[in-house]
Amino acid sequence: MTVFIIRRLSQSLLVLLVTSILVFVGVYAIGNPVDILIPADASIAERDAAIRALGLDKPLLAQYWSFLTNALQGDLGRSFVFNQPSISLIFQRLPATLELAFVALFIALAFGIPLGLIAGLKPRSVADETIMTGSILGFSLPNFWQGMMLIMIFSVWLGWLPSSGRGETGEILGMTTSLATLDGLAHLILPATNLALFQLSLVIRLTRTGVRETMPLDFIKFARAKGLSERRVVFVHVMKNILIPIVTVVGMEFGSIIAFAVVTETIFGWPGIGKLLIDSITLLDRPVVVAYLLVVVTMFIVINLLVDIVYSMLDPRIRLSDTQ
Amino acid sequence: MSAMTLRFRTSEAFWARSLRGILGSPKAAVALVVCLLLLVIAVIGPSLAPQNPYDLAAIDFFDARLPPLSESMTGGTYWLGTDGQGRDMLSAMIYGLRTSMGVGLFSGIVALAVGTALGLAAAYFGGRIDTLVMRLVDLMLGFPTILVALMLLAFLGQGVWKVVLALVIVQWAQFARAVRAAALVERGKEYVEAATSLGLSKTRILFGHMLPNCLPPIIVIGTLQVANAISAEATLSFLGIGLPITEPSLGLLIANGYQTLLSGQYWISVYPGLLLLVLVFSINIVGDRLREVLNPRLAER
Numbered sequence: 067m068t069v070f071i072i073r074r075l076s077q078s079l080l081v082l083l084v085t086s087i088l089v090f091v092g093v094y095a096i097g098n099p100v101d102i103l104i105p106a107d108a109s110i111a112e113r114d115a116a117i118r119a120l121g122l123d124k125p126l127l128a129q130y131w132s133f134l135t136n137a138l139q140g141d142l143g144r145s146f147v148f149n150q151p152s153i154s155l156i157f158q159r160l161p162a163t164l165e166l167a168f169v170a171l172f173i174a175l176a177f178g179i180p181l182g183l184i185a186g187l188k189p190r191s192v193a194d195e196t197i198m199t200g201s202i203l204g205f206s207l208p209n210f211w212q213g214m215m216l217i218m219i220f221s222v223w224l225g226w227l228p229s230s231g232r233g234e235t236g237e238i239l240g241m242t243t244s245l246a247t248l249d250g251l252a253h254l255i256l257p258a259t260n261l262a263l264f265q266l267s268l269v270i271r272l273t274r275t276g277v278r279e280t281m282p283l284d285f286i287k288f289a290r291a292k293g294l295s296e297r298r299v300v301f302v303h304v305m306k307n308i309l310i311p312i313v314t315v316v317g318m319e320f321g322s323i324i325a326f327a328v329v330t331e332t333i334f335g336w337p338g339i340g341k342l343l344i345d346s347i348t349l350l351d352r353p354v355v356v357a358y359l360l361v362v363v364t365m366f367i368v369i370n371l372l373v374d375i376v377y378s379m380l381d382p383r384i385r386l387s388d389t390q
Numbered sequence: 391m392s393a394m395t396l397r398f399r400t401s402e403a404f405w406a407r408s409l410r411g412i413l414g415s416p417k418a419a420v421a422l423v424v425c426l427l428l429l430v431i432a433v434i435g436p437s438l439a440p441q442n443p444y445d446l447a448a449i450d451f452f453d454a455r456l457p458p459l460s461e462s463m464t465g466g467t468y469w470l471g472t473d474g475q476g477r478d479m480l481s482a483m484i485y486g487l488r489t490s491m492g493v494g495l496f497s498g499i500v501a502l503a504v505g506t507a508l509g510l511a512a513a514y515f516g517g518r519i520d521t522l523v524m525r526l527v528d529l530m531l532g533f534p535t536i537l538v539a540l541m542l543l544a545f546l547g548q549g550v551w552k553v554v555l556a557l558v559i560v561q562w563a564q565f566a567r568a569v570r571a572a573a574l575v576e577r578g579k580e581y582v583e584a585a586t587s588l589g590l591s592k593t594r595i596l597f598g599h600m601l602p603n604c605l606p607p608i609i610v611i612g613t614l615q616v617a618n619a620i621s622a623e624a625t626l627s628f629l630g631i632g633l634p635i636t637e638p639s640l641g642l643l644i645a646n647g648y649q650t651l652l653s654g655q656y657w658i659s660v661y662p663g664l665l666l667l668v669l670v671f672s673i674n675i676v677g678d679r680l681r682e683v684l685n686p687r688l689a690e691r
Contacts, residue, residue: 370532
C-alpha cells in the first residue's frame with residue numbers, strides 16, 4: 067500500500083512539473099505583455115525600465131528557474147493588471163467558483179439519481195425513453211447557449227431572477243457564501259442550473275446503467291426471495307451498489323465542473339476564477355493565467371490521486387497490477 | 391482470395407448492421423436524415439443562401455437588427471431577421487454551419503486517424519511503446535477537454551488551424567484508448583496468428599486485418615467526438631479564443647447576439663443556437679443508437 071501511494075505520488079509530482087514547464091513556456095514564449103501594459107507613447111527608456119522591473123529581459127530558462135523557485139515558496143508572480151500577487155487573486159476568487167461548483171453538483175445528484183432510477187427500473191417504457199432523450203438533449207445543449215437562454219427566459223422575459231453577478235453574501239459557519247441570503251440565492255440559481263445540466267445528464271445515465279446491470283444479479287433475486295419489499299430492494303440493495311461508481315465518476319467530474327465554470331462565469335458575470343482566467347487571457351496578464359492553470363492542475367492531480375487511492379483500497383487488483 | 395472475400399463480407403455486414411440498427415429506431419432514423427440534410431446544406435450552402443453575408447456590397451447597414459420576417463431595403467425578406475451589421479441571419483447561419491461542420495468533421499477525422507494508429511501500435515507492439523502511449527492517454531484524459539483546449543488556445547492564439555490542432559490534441563486519446571482495448575482482444579485471435587505465420591508484413595496485419603475488426607468502437611466514438619468537437623469549437627469561439635471574426639462559426643454568431651439579448655433582440659443568438667443544438671443533438675442520437683446496436687454486451691439484453 068505504501069509503495070503504491072509513493073509511486074502514485076511521485077508520478078503526480080512529475081505530471082505537475084511537466085505541466086509547469088508547458089504552461090510557463092506556452093504562456094511566456096508567446097505574445098508580448100509589454101505592448102499591452104505600457105502606453106504607446108512611452109519613451110524607449112521607460113519601456114526598458116518596465117521590462118527590467120517585470121524581469122522580462124532575462125533568458126527564458128532563467129525566467130523559468132526563478133519562476134519555479136518562487137512557485138515552490140507560494141509566489142507565482144504579480145498580476146500585471148491588478149499589481150497583486152497572482153496566487154492571492156486566485157484564492158480570493160476561488161470560494162465563489164467552489165460554491166457554484168458544489169451547488170451545481172448537488173443539483174445534478176438530487177435530480178439525476180431519481181430520474182436515472184425511474185428510467186432504469188422500467189427500461190423501454192415511455193418514461194425511460196423521455197428521460198434518456200432528455201439526457202442526450204442535456205449533453206447536446208451547448209453550455210453557453212443554454213445559459214443565454216436561461217437569462218433570456220428568466221431574466222429578460224419573466225424578470226424573475228437576476229442575470230449577472232453574485233449578489234449579497236452572508237456568513238454561515240464563518241464561510242462567506244451566497245447561500246446565506248435570499249438575494250445571493252436568487253443570483254445563484256441560474257448559473258448553478260447552467261453548470262449542473264451536463265452533469266445531471268451524466269448522473270442520469272450512470273444511474274440507469276447501474277440499475278440495469280444490478281437488477282438481474284443473484285443477490286437481488288435473493289433479496290426478493292427473502293420477501294423484502296420492492297422499495298427496500300431498490301433503495302437499500304440496489305442503491306448501495308450503484309452509488310460507488312456514481313460517487314467515483316462524479317468525484318472525477320468535479321474537475322470538469324471547475325473547467326466549465328469558465329463558461330458559466332463568463333455568461334453570468336460570476337466573480338470566480340473562470341472569469342478571471344478569460345479576462346487575464348484577453349489582457350495577456352500572464353502571471354494570473356499561469357497561477358490559474360497551476361492551481362487547477364494541482365486540484366485535478368490531487369482529486370485523481372485520492373480517487374486512485376480510495377479505489378486501490380476497495381479493489382486490491384489495481385494496486386497489484388500497478389506495482390508489478 | 392477466400393480471406394479477401396471473407397473480410398469483405400464481414401465489413402459489408404458491419405455497415406448493413408449499423409444502418410439497419412439506425413433505421414430500426416424511428417428517433418435515430420429521423421436524426422440521421424437531419425444530419426445528412428444539414429451536411430448537404432453545409433456543402434452547397436453558398437448557392438442556397440439568399441445573401442453572401444461577408445460580401446460588404448450585399449449587406450446594408452440600414453437593415454441592422456431587424457426582427458424576423460422583416461422586409462429588406464431592396465424588397466427581399468429577412469426570414470430570421472438581421473444582426474447588428476445588417477446581415478441576413480439565415481445566410482449567416484448557413485455560412486456558420488459550413489464552418490462549424492467543417493472544423494468538427496475535419497478535426498474528428500484527424501483525431502480518429504492519429505488515435506487509431508497510436509492505439510493499434512500500442513496494442514500490437516506492447517512493451518515500451520504501449521507504456522508511452524498509454525501514459526500520454528492517461529495524462530490527456532485526466533484533464534477536461536475544454537480546459538486543455540482553452541489552455542492551448544490561450545498560448546496559440548486565434549485561427550482556424552489552431553482550433554483544429556487544439557481539438558485534435560484533446561480528442562485523439564479517446565480513440566487511442568478504445569482502439570487499443572479492441573485491438574488487444576483481436577491480437578489474441580487465431581486469424582492474426584494465421585496471418586503472422588503466412589509471413590504477412592506487420593503493417594498489413596495491423597491495417598488490413600486487425601483494423602477492420604476494431605471498427606465498431608471507432609465508429610461510435612468517432613460519431614460522438616464529432617458532436618463534441620462542434621460543441622467545443624462553438625464554446626471556444628464564444629469565449630473569444632476560438633475562430634477569428636473573419637471566419638464566423640455558429641458559436642461566434644451566438645456570441646454576437648449575447649450583447650443584444652438583454653435588450654430583447656433575441657433572434658441574433660436564438661436561431662444560430664437552435665441550429666447548433668439540432669446539429670449536435672442529431673449527431674448524438676445517431677451515435678447513441680450506434681453504440682446500442684454495435685455493442686454486443688448491450689444488444690443481447
